Amino acid sequence: MPLEWLNKEQVAKLISLDMVQYTFGSTLTRLHGGINAQTGLQSHIDIPAIIGTKGKNHHFHKQLNDYVPPLNNPTLFRRDQNLCLYCGQVFEPKQLSRDHITPVSQGGKDVWENVVTACKRCNNHKADRTPLQSNMKLLAIPFAPNYAEYIYLQGKHIITDQMQFLMNYFPQKSPFRKCFV
Secondary structure (H helix, E strand, C coil): CCCCCCCHHHHHHHHHCCCEEEEEEEEEEEEEEEECCCCCCEEEEEEEEEEEECCCCHHHHHHHHCCCCCCCHHHHHHHCCCECCCCCCECCHHHEEEEECCCHHHCCCCCHHHEEEEEHHHHHHHCCCCCCCCCCCCCCCCCCCCHHHHHHHCCCCCCHHHHHHHHCCCCCCCHHHHHHC
């Protein structure tokens, strides 16, 4: 199960502490250490694209099934691919806003399933009305990403090996699967 992004120093520490169960994918970089006084050889650690750490936590895996990622605008905009889900145009993030399908003023919640990306013009036009009340059509149904999709949405640079690994944990109907076929 993908858990988090680690930097090369964190991976090197886990390798040196013998906490890595397996590695997968290509080598991203090689860290060089000191030179052995007896052999004259320089030590190194190869940093792989993916590591699996030792140990199991069944309770944690159960929690991941119920996991709801934190909602924030950069991740929301990435989920909706910077597309206004009312007019259908792609915008720069600074031109976008979070729209509540059922407005908070009408009892709507600030949750993944009730928010979409909207350009500021469409959001102002919709105001504190539902799409039906404002005679606006919603172009897609909002959804809460699962844990693996959220890792993808965090906007890190993902190499092919990592993307293939992550996709194994995307739901079969995930819209993100279409992006990588």
